[in-house]
Structures are given as C-alpha cells and as structure tokens.
C-alpha cells in the first residue's frame with residue numbers, strides 16, 4: 089500500500105517538475121531569464137553557528153551542490169536500524185510541523201529514495217536559496233524600466249517555481265525565507281540606477297522599495313497560492329552580530345542599515361503586516377538565539393506591542409557539544425513566555441569528526457532537542473514548526489560536519505533515531 093502511495097506521489101512530482109513555468113510581478117513583466125535559480129555555491133555567507141560566540145568568527149561557506157556523491161567517511165550502509173512505521177511529520181502531527189530546507193537541485197532530483205525520504209518525513213519546506221532577495225529581484229527588468237521601477241522593484245518567481253509545484257503536488261506548506269536580510273541581497277537593489285556601483289538611494293526611496301518588494305512578494309503568494317505560505321521570515325539576522333552599532337543592530341556590510349538606518353528591521357515588519365494575510369505568520373529569524381535572547385526581545389518590543397510580529401525563528405545551527413537541554417531549550421521557553429510563537433527554522437547539529445562516538449552523541453543531542461520541544465509543546469508552549477536545514481549530509485552548507493538526519497545515501501543516522509525519540513537512544517547529553 090505504502091509503496092503504491094509513494095510511487096503515485098513520485099509520478100505526480102515528476103510531472104509537476106516538467107511543467108515548470110515562469111511568473112513575474114512587480115513594476116513590469118520580465119522576459120529575461122537571469123541566473124537567479126542557482127544556489128550560491130562558493131559565495132561567502134555571513135552567518136554563525138549557535139556554538140560560535142558573538143565575536144568575529146570563521147564564516148562558513150554555502151556548499152550545497154547538485155551532486156549526490158559519497159564522502160570518504162560515510163559508509164555504504166544498506167540497512168539502518170532507524171526505520172519506523174511512521175515518518176517524522178506523522179510522529180509529530182499533534183505537536184508541530186516538520187520541515188526541511190531544499191535547494192532546487194534536490195527538488196529536481198529524480199532519485200526515488202531521496203523523494204521518499206522527503207515525502208515520508210516532512211510536511212513543510214523552505215527554499216534554501218530560491219526565495220531570497222537575490223533570487224526574486226529582477227535586475228534586468230529594473231534596469232530596463234528604471235523610471236517605472238525606481239521605487240517599485242521588479243520581481244520574478246521562476247527560480248522558486250519547482251519548489252512551489254513540489255509543495256502543491258505533495259500537500260506541503262512553505263516557510264518563506266527571507267524578505268529583508270543584509271546577505272544574499274544584491275548591491276544594485278540599493279542604488280539610484282540599479283547598477284552594482286551606483287550611488288545609494290535615500291532613506292525614503294529605499295523605504296518605498298522595501299514596501300513594494302514586500303508587497304509584491306506577499307501578494308504574489310497570497311493571490312496565486314492562498315494558504316500555501318504559513319510563515320514568513322520578515323527579517324533575518326539583524327541583531328548582536330559582534331559588528332553592530334551601539335544598540336547592537338547589524339551595521340557593517342549591511343546596505344539596509346546604510347540606506348534606511350537602524351530601524352530597518354522594524355520598518356520591514358510594518359510593511360509585512362500591512363500586506364500579509366492573516367494565515368501568514370510574521371517571523372524574526374536569527375542565529376545564536378540562545379546567546380542573545382534578551383537582546384532580540386528588547387529590539388522587537390515595539391513591533392510586538394504594535395502587533396506587527398507573530399514569532400521568533402531560531403535558526404539553530406548547533407554543535408554536538410552545545411548545551412541543548414538547558415541553554416537552548418531555556419531560550420525556547422523564554423521566547424514563548426514573552427508571548428511569541430516559536431519555530432526552529434534551520435536546525436542542524438554538526439560534529440568535527442565523523443567518528444562512532446560523535447555519531448552516537450549527535451543522536452542523543454537530537455533526542456534531547458526533540459523530546460524537549462515535544463514536552464514543552466505538551467505543556468502549552470507555542471512551538472509550531474521545526475525545520476531541518478537540509479536533507480542529507482552530502483547536501484548541506486556545513487560540509488564536513490555531518491549535521492543532518494540522513495547520510496549521503498539517504499540512510500537514516502542515529503540522528504534520525506534521536507529525532508524519532510527511539511527508545512534505544514538515551515536523551516542525555
């Protein structure tokens with residue numbers, strides 16, 4: 089029965105992928121096919137794992153690739169002991185949604201095992217890159233129609249169509265990631281003539297661009313795919329970065345800060361609330377949340393009081409040596425107790441070396457985390473979604489850290505057993 093169901097799902101998905109269409113919105117229709125559908129392999133991503141401190145840290149590089157090759161250290165396991173009657177999302181159906189971040193290469197992949205792994209375990213997806221500003225903004229159309237687009241930037245959605253179709257065909261929901269972010273947002277978006285090195289526009293012009301960008305994106309999803317997007321990362325990574333201003337707002341290499349100023353994150357919530365339908369919950373998303381709960385709460389106080397924000401997204405790029413039981417889950421509690429909906433948005437738990445001991449430890453950490461979240465949920469904490477940042481250890485931005493639930497051949501690891509609260513895995517650090 090199950091096999092038949094999977095085969096059917098698989099066929100439907102393949103049909104959908106073949107029907108990829110391109111859609112445009114914003115100030116003018118676009119005929120260009122720019123290269124925004126690709127991942128950003130090799131691009132420096134300024135972000136930190138939770139275990140890294142606030143100081144300047146070594147940046148990790150986005151490494152998601154199209155390949156599904158094996159790594160030297162991963163084994164050719166065929167039978168994993170971590171196989172269960174239910175998948176993850178069914179197991180947690182009374183608790184929260186279970187999501188996965190997928191790059192377009194994975195969505196287009198035809199591997200049956202990979203598809204089954206995704207569809208058996210997840211009921212929510214996040215585009216790893218394809219809904220970020222550098223994917224949605226349409227430079228060619230903006231430049232060709234400068235006057236019309238001056239305060240109303242053109243956007244296009246061809247890069248995320250495979251994800252949208254995949255979600256529709258498989259009854260998955262989408263987390264929209266992310267509207268306002270200092271990274272993966274092109275420099276040209278902030279300039280007078282939409283060129284890379286042009287003069288920066290004024291605060292007023294940039295606020296108008298921000299408003300219209302947010303409006304175009306949210307209205308596009310609401311009009312064409314009502315109820316598909318259930319959460320939106322309105323602003324990503326704005327606070328306490330180690331290179332912030334006196335108040336801890338991200339200042340360096342942040343064109344939003346350079347143009348709009350220190351309240352850019354607040355303005356993003358003003359506009360998002362103005363255009364988001366009520367089923368799209370509005371989130372602030374950040375890394376290292378367990379180290380900066382108080383700072384995040386105080387920065388968001390005004391937006392919260394004014395009803396502009398619904399939830400906090402804790403990215404949760406963790407390490408097997410992190411204190412999940414007290415520190416991490418403590419932060420979850422604190423955000424919820426401050427009245428926020430809480431989502432884990434980019435979970436991965438890395439290790440430095442792929443040893444037996446570390447793999448087991450990773451399994452225990454996942455169990456501590458998932459059992460803790462489930463208990464909190466049962467106590468009434470408003471945790472609504474947990475997203476794993478990638479499907480397998482060969483397709484992760486943290487290459488060499490083996491941070492995910494499945495190995496490079498999509499075999500479930502002890503990490504998966506931990507997430508499934510396998511009774512043979514102790515929930516101890």
Ligand code: GLA
Nearest residue numbers: 133135150216324403434485
């Ligand atoms: C941050 C971003 C994600 C992604 C990761 C690296 O956490 O929020 O979108 O870019 O960095 O993959």
